Amino acid sequence: MIIPEKFNAFRIHQLEDKQIHSGFEQITLDDLTDGEVVIKVAYSDINYKDALAATGKGRILRTFPLVGGIDLSGIVVSSIDGRFKTGDKVLVCGAQLSELYDGGYTEYARVKADSVVPLPKGLSLRDAMALGTAGYTAALAIQRMEDNGQIPERGPILVTGATGGVGSFAINMLSNIGYEVVAFTGKTEQADYLTSLGASKLINRHNIEMGSKPLESMQWGGAIDNLGGETLAWLIRTTSIWGNIASIGLAGGIKFDSTVMPFILRGVSLLGINSVEMPLSVRQQAWKRLATDLKPTKLHFIAPTTITFSELPSAFDAYIDGNVTGRTVVEINENL
CATH class of the missing domain: 3.90.180.10 (Medium-chain alcohol dehydrogenases, catalytic domain)
Incomplete structure (x- = not known):
């Protein structure tokens, strides 16, 4: 050329x-x-x-x-x-x-x-950019959670920032591989969009009383969080035993208040997801999965x-x- x-x-x-x-x-x-x-x-x-x-x-x-x-x-x-x-x-x-x-x-x-x-075989050049960093990051989050023992039997996965790129892909991917997914969003007018991706339930973030106790009632088997801040602190307090929280974004702030109790008494894991500083082998594995078991069934709907x-x-x-x-x-x- x-x-x-x-x-x-x-x-x-x-x-x-x-x-x-x-x-x-x-x-x-x-x-x-x-x-x-x-x-x-x-x-x-x-x-x-x-x-x-x-x-x-x-x-x-x-x-x-x-x-x-x-x-x-x-x-x-x-x-x-x-x-x-x-x-x-x-x-x-x-x-x-x-x-x-x-x-x-x-x-x-x-x-x-x-x-x-x-x-990867199974993706077109357009598919790759329909996924882009958003789809790649969602795949990394799921991969890290599963590497740390996440399974559908542990309960629903809450996805915050649900209408964004990472959130949309995470909902569709997780539901496709057998997880119950709950969408956490302030854009309740997008309910049809989120349920069509695979969300079984929507939670309006504006209506949530997050509490302040070191441990709140266990509600989630795990979470993919795009917000950080107060929402991440609440997720840590409400995730079930041996649940994983993949921390991806900071739209809700870079600081959060927590205690060690959820980590010690419930074995909750907080997993940081960095889509940039990744070994090539991890990068390639994520894209292989994006072309196979994690390939969104709603790719052209999301993009x-x-x-x-x-x-x-x-x-x-x-x-x-x-x-x-x-x-x-x-x-x-x-x-x-």
């Missing part, structure tokens, strides 16, 4: 007054951060983190300028690493793209070989929207304002 001298990319700059400026630019391969594998990008996606980076509403990038987009899928154009050859279909998620390295909002990407995962590359800049504000349900795939190059 021939790489054009210049190609289109959505790049993020920090100006002298610390303000963020982002937009489309014509760049060359030499403008990209170093890497062993060059990929013609087929698809990317939009995560809340992408919207924060592009609009400057959050400090995501650690160096400037960088191409935005934390995820990508596409076809290898060239590689100096023997694990990949021209024509291979691949994906990159959770690898510090648009943080330390140039990301997926570009027609051509150059990435570290250790961050590249061969596209119904595909926008063109040119439409990307106008899509970020809805994420910042919290007006998005489900995921959006970005088509970078047609016909790949």
Whole structure:
């Protein structure tokens, strides 16, 4: 494949007054951060983190300028690493793209070989970005919980932030492999959406009295938590014996009050989920499962929207304002 001298990319700059400026630019391969594998990008996606980076509403990038987009899928154009050859279909998620390295909002990407995962059989390039970091993170959470002994017989799994990308995928995946799933959300108008994914019950977070005792009544076999803060403290107090809580997000705050009693008296485990700092073997195993037993049956329902590359800049504000349900795939190059 021939790489054009210049190609289109959505790049993020920090100006002298610390303000963020982002937009489309014509760049060359030499403008990209170093890497062993060059990929013609087929698809990317939009995560809340992408919207924060592009609009400057959050400090995501650690160096400037960088191409935005934390995820990508596409076809290898060239590689100096023997694990990949021209024509291979691949994906990159959770690898510090648009943080330390140039990301997926570009027609051509150059990435570290250790961050590249061969596209598993059973997934298309679009499927991979419909899943993206959100689906990958949900799979990591389930994998870690099961590695620590989680089984359906221990009781229902509560999923907080249920209408978000991670929450939506977690509900569908867990219900597909035999767990009873309860959705914890403030968006009760999305009840039909959540039950269609597999939630057996909805809890309105605005109506919950969380209590303050070191131990509250046991209600959950485990939980996947996207909120942190007070909600995470409540989950720790209400999870049953030997239950696992996968901590993923911090939308509800970075601090929480707890005691050691749930951990000592009930054997509750709090599992931190980091989708970035993962060994390649763990990354590959999660994607293998995303193409097999954890592949969502409602993938196109969770990620119904595909926008063109040119439409990307106008899509970020809805994420910042919290007006998005489900995921959006970005088509970078047609016909790949």
